Structures are given as C-alpha cells and as structure tokens.
Amino acid sequence: MMDLLGTPGDAGGGPVRVAGRELPRDELFDRASAVAAEIRGADAVAVHATASLETVVAVVGGMLAGVPVVPVPPDSGPAERAHILGDSGASLLLAASGAERAEGEPPLVPVDALPRGGGAPAAGVPADATALILYTSGTTGAPKGVLISRSAIAAGLDGLADAWAWTPDDVLVHGLPLFHVHGLVLGVLGALRVGSRLVHTGRPRPELYAAAAEGDGGSLFFGVPTVWSRTAADPSAARALRGARLLVSGSAPLPVPVFERLAELTGHRPVERYGMTETLITVSARADGDRRPGYVGTPLPGVRTRLAAEDGSPAPLDGETPGELHVRAPLLFKGYLNRPDATAKSFTADGWFRTGDIAAVGPDGWHRIVGRASTDLIKSGGYRIGAGEIENALLAHPGVREAAVVGTPHDDLGEQVTAYVVADGVAARELTDFVAGRLSVHKRPRVVHLVEALPRNAMGKVVKTRLTEITP
Structure with missing residues (x-):
C-alpha cells in the first residue's frame, strides 16, 4: 500500500x-x-x-x-x-x-x-x-x-x-x-x-x-x-x-x-x-x-x-x-x-x-436502505443528527419541561428537525434560537410544536410514532 x-x-x-x-x-x-x-x-x-x-x-x-x-x-x-x-x-x-x-x-x-x-x-x-x-x-x-x-x-x-x-x-x-x-x-x-x-x-x-x-x-x-x-x-x-x-x-x-x-x-x-x-x-x-x-x-x-x-x-x-x-x-x-x-x-x-x-x-446483491432501526437519528441535508442531543439542549432551557425530537419529511432537506415541547412562558422561535446557540446551526429545530403533553406508553417512555397525532 x-x-x-x-x-x-x-x-x-x-x-x-x-x-x-x-x-x-x-x-x-x-x-x-x-x-x-x-x-x-x-x-x-x-x-x-x-x-x-x-x-x-x-x-x-x-x-x-x-x-x-x-x-x-x-x-x-x-x-x-x-x-x-x-x-x-x-x-x-x-x-x-x-x-x-x-x-x-x-x-x-x-x-x-x-x-x-x-x-x-x-x-x-x-x-x-x-x-x-x-x-x-x-x-x-x-x-x-x-x-x-x-x-x-x-x-x-x-x-x-x-x-x-x-x-x-x-x-x-x-x-x-x-x-x-x-x-x-x-x-x-x-x-x-x-x-x-x-x-x-x-x-x-x-x-x-x-x-x-x-x-x-x-x-x-x-x-x-x-x-x-x-x-x-x-x-x-x-x-x-x-x-x-x-x-x-x-x-x-x-x-x-x-x-x-x-x-x-x-x-x-x-x-x-x-x-x-x-x-x-x-x-x-x-x-x-x-x-x-x-x-x-x-x-x-x-x-x-x-x-x-x-x-x-x-x-x-x-x-x-x-x-x-x-x-x-x-x-x-x-x-x-x-x-x-x-x-x-x-x-x-x-x-x-x-x-x-x-x-x-436482492439475490443479485443490490442493497436498498429502508430506514433506521430507531426513530432517533435524523438525516437532514446530508447531516446525521441525533435527536437525543437536541432534546438535551432543549431541556437546558429553564422554561422547558419535556422535549421530544424527530425527523419529519422535507422536500429539500429530506428530513427536517422537528421538536415537540412542553414549556412554560416561552415561544417557539426562542427555543430554536436557544438550540442554535448551543449546537451546530444545522441541528436547530426548523419546527417547534408547543404541546400540553407528550404521548407515553405504560412504562412512561415517549412514543415518538404518535407525536404527529398531537400537532396543534
């Protein structure tokens, strides 16, 4: 070599x-x-x-x-x-x-x-x-x-x-x-x-x-x-x-x-x-x-x-x-x-x-990527973005009580970072700017939904597949 x-x-x-x-x-x-x-x-x-x-x-x-x-x-x-x-x-x-x-x-x-x-x-x-x-x-x-x-x-x-x-x-x-x-x-x-x-x-x-x-x-x-x-x-x-x-x-x-x-x-x-x-x-x-x-x-x-x-x-x-x-x-x-x-x-x-x-x-060896084994890795504009890192950044805001982040379809980026947040006295734009100030700009949520509660299962875990059901 x-x-x-x-x-x-x-x-x-x-x-x-x-x-x-x-x-x-x-x-x-x-x-x-x-x-x-x-x-x-x-x-x-x-x-x-x-x-x-x-x-x-x-x-x-x-x-x-x-x-x-x-x-x-x-x-x-x-x-x-x-x-x-x-x-x-x-x-x-x-x-x-x-x-x-x-x-x-x-x-x-x-x-x-x-x-x-x-x-x-x-x-x-x-x-x-x-x-x-x-x-x-x-x-x-x-x-x-x-x-x-x-x-x-x-x-x-x-x-x-x-x-x-x-x-x-x-x-x-x-x-x-x-x-x-x-x-x-x-x-x-x-x-x-x-x-x-x-x-x-x-x-x-x-x-x-x-x-x-x-x-x-x-x-x-x-x-x-x-x-x-x-x-x-x-x-x-x-x-x-x-x-x-x-x-x-x-x-x-x-x-x-x-x-x-x-x-x-x-x-x-x-x-x-x-x-x-x-x-x-x-x-x-x-x-x-x-x-x-x-x-x-x-x-x-x-x-x-x-x-x-x-x-x-x-x-x-x-x-x-x-x-x-x-x-x-x-x-x-x-x-x-x-x-x-x-x-x-x-x-x-x-x-x-x-x-x-x-x-x-296929039998001929051709591969087709179907998706993620988890819903927590977002591919946006060529970047691979971990939802957990953004959730942690959102939770660092004093007005945020709960946060869940997923990728949602976007015509240009493939997926966009979308956040569902339970918060008190805070606007969506403020949260977007807050994350952009702590992490790379491409990791900021493009959409923030302020919601009353996050859907959870019997064990208390957020069910991310149900998040779109609570969009205001």
Missing part, C-alpha cells in the same frame, strides 16, 4: 482549489510539512474545519506527522465545541491566522504563518494508527469520537477509486463541509490519494457546480440529496453538468423523483453509495455498471454485509424482506474514543458491526 496520500513530493498530482484559492500539490505538501513539524509528538490536534485551504493544509499536516486530527465544525455551539475539544484530548488547535479561540481551549497554531521547510514526513507510522477522530451524533447523549485508522481510509478510498474509475485525469468538484467523511475523507483525501485535481466550491450551490463544470472541466461531482434536489430545480445549472463523467450522491437516500429529474436534465444517472462515519463507504453503484433509483449498489471489494431479522436470525436476501444491515470490512472504525461500552454494543458477538440501518438486499 502506498503512503496514505500518495507521494508528497509528486508535483505532478493535481492542485487543490478551495473557495477560489488554489495551491499546487507540491506547495500544499510543503506547507503541510511545516504543520507536521510544529505538531509532531502531539497526542491529537483539533482543526477549525472551515471550507478553506488552511483546513486542507492542517489535515494533511496531521497525516504527515502521524498525529490524529480532530475536525471541529465551524458552526459548533459553545457546548458542542467544548465537548469535542475536551473529549478528544486535543492539545493544539490548528486554524488560519486571526481565528478566534475561547478561554480554556488549546493553544492556537496559525497554519498559514508557520515557517516552511518542516522536513520529511514521520517515518514508521503504523497502518493501524488513528488518522482521524470524527465526532458523530448518536441517538442519545453527546457526540461520540469515532477513531478512523490510516489503513481504513486507504482501503476505503482505493475501493471507491476502483468502483468509480477515479483516476488522476479526473477533476473532482464539490462544496461539502470539511469535517465529515463525505467532504473531508472522500472529497479531499480521496483526491490527494488518487492524484486528481480538486475544486472545492466553498458552498455546494448549483450555480457554482455549473461554473466548475464549464470553467474547470469538472468530471466527478459529489453532492448530498439536498444539493442534487436544488440542482434538479435549476435546469440551466443541471444542464451544465452534461459534460461530467459521474455524479455521486450520498449521506442520505436520494429521492427517486430527484434521481429521474437529474437523469433527464444532465444525461447522467447518479451513482448512489452508502456508508457511515464508523464504516466509511461500504456499498456503491459502479461507474461501469447499472444505477438504479432507490438503491445504493453492491458491496465494495473486501466488504461483506448481511441482514439480521429482529430475532437475530438471517433475513432472506429476496429484495423485499427488511433486516438490520451488518457489516464486516477492513475499513471499519477502531472504536469510540473513551467509550468501550458503546464500542462493544455496536458489534455482534461474532464481530459484525451493527449499522442500525434497515435494508433489503
């Missing part, structure tokens, strides 16, 4: 452009080597993960130094940011010059102000060493740190390069956040490993994708369903993508009408894929194969999947019978940081990872 990011000194690799600013590959690695020299020996470093060249330089610097990188969403509220920095044990915070640092946070390292000439990458970094600690929302409590190894990233990216016929001749275009698997691992590290050019548009807007297609020769486009929904609603932008080679959709199911409209306007049937922070990408349609609306494809090389019925027995692979999707693969995460109990619960006794997603698999 070659180095995780290819050969740092290879100036022939494609340049990286983010929000209009570009660095040749050799200069990118030169700047990253200065970061590596500054942080070498640290247990972990946090990165203020804005859509910027500084974020790319910082992350690559961590890879070169063999130091785990902890991306911090730039829209994190104070409580979420403090949790990520404290739980991860990050000893430094990497950011652009002028970035704000709150009291009590790790010392800030301005990655764009370091002297060049940091020397060679760290030697002898084990393949199973942790490369990234990505924080992901579960169904309850604060986000958990997911430990992703260098070997998992390499295996996952090589599998995708094979499935999507991804080569150095491609120009990858996307505008996704640089603190998730989709935007960071696939959308940045993937381009560096393959050697293709990267054009990050800053924001995932249809007109920016169209401009990159026409002005930069974009050939490979990444987007979440919200991006593709908006593109399908903008015929001129969609038609500009006709010259592309591949449109890839992930992070949430792509609605069939959007799939069909994109195919009509762009001439491309989108490639869909499936994965999680804990598994990276495990299932995908192929560039040289069929692409079926509503399906996410077949397992990548080295990936095995199975379906389990509610009683734990194997579910039939008839394309109709649903079961919980279990995965075994060399690209699985190493565990949850400081959460051995949670790690153990996420695996079966015989070593398969429980995804928590319900799928149906």
